[in-house]
Amino acid sequence: MCMRSQGPPAELEHRRVLAIRRILEGYTAEEVADFLDVDPSSVRRWRAAFVRDDWAGLQARAIPGRPAKLTRTQEKIVLRWLDDPPTAFGFTTELWSAARLGDLIRQEWGIQLNPRYLPDWLRQRGFSPQKPERVPHERNEEIIAAWLRDDWPRIKKTRRLDRPVSFSSTKAGF
Numbered sequence: 001m002c003m004r005s006q007g008p009p010a011e012l013e014h015r016r017v018l019a020i021r022r023i024l025e026g027y028t029a030e031e032v033a034d035f036l037d038v039d040p041s042s043v044r045r046w047r048a049a050f051v052r053d054d055w056a057g058l059q060a061r062a063i064p065g066r067p068a069k070l071t072r073t074q075e076k077i078v079l080r081w082l083d084d085p086p087t088a089f090g091f092t093t094e095l096w097s098a099a100r101l102g103d104l105i106r107q108e109w110g111i112q113l114n115p116r117y118l119p120d121w122l123r124q125r126g127f128s129p130q131k132p133e134r135v136p137h138e139r140n141e142e143i144i145a146a147w148l149r150d151d152w153p154r155i156k157k158t159r160r161l162d163r164p165v166s167f168s169s170t171k172a173g174f
Contacts, residue, residue, distance in 0.1 A: 078101065078104075101118055
């Protein structure tokens with residue numbers, strides 16, 4: 001199963017025009033599809049649009065649906081913010097959250113985004129949720145290593161070799 005092509009509308013339109021030019025030069029739909037790394041059915045669909053509407057059939061169309069609240073420039077700025085720790089923006093801890101990011105966007109541009117939408121928005125841009133490793137403030141690795149080396153072997157139960165191991169015959173089925 002092929003994924004839908006991603007990219008700006010102008011780039012996708014250029015790809016369709018290039019495909020039709022190749023078709024007009026005598027290449028097959030399969031050869032053009034292989035060259036452009038698309039499915040042959042896409043090339044056939046573009047050819048049908050060209051036959052029906054000429055070059056106008058290949059033009060990029062407006063994207064249906066609600067327009068994005070953030071401009072491309074604002075999106076790039078938000079993604080750059082994530083390179084810095086949240087403390088650089090006045091938050092008390094080093095953990096980014098969707099709610100914090102939403103607050104920052106609202107403070108900066110007055111744009112209200114639903115915090116439940118932001119995790120999907122971030123995932124689409126290559127980010128994944130991360131949980132910080134919980135480490136107690138009092139944790140001392142040297143003391144833990146010494147305890148494991150000195151005390152644990154003394155405390156740990158070992159099987160006594162002078163006693164036979166018993167199994168319950170009713171439970172084990174012997």
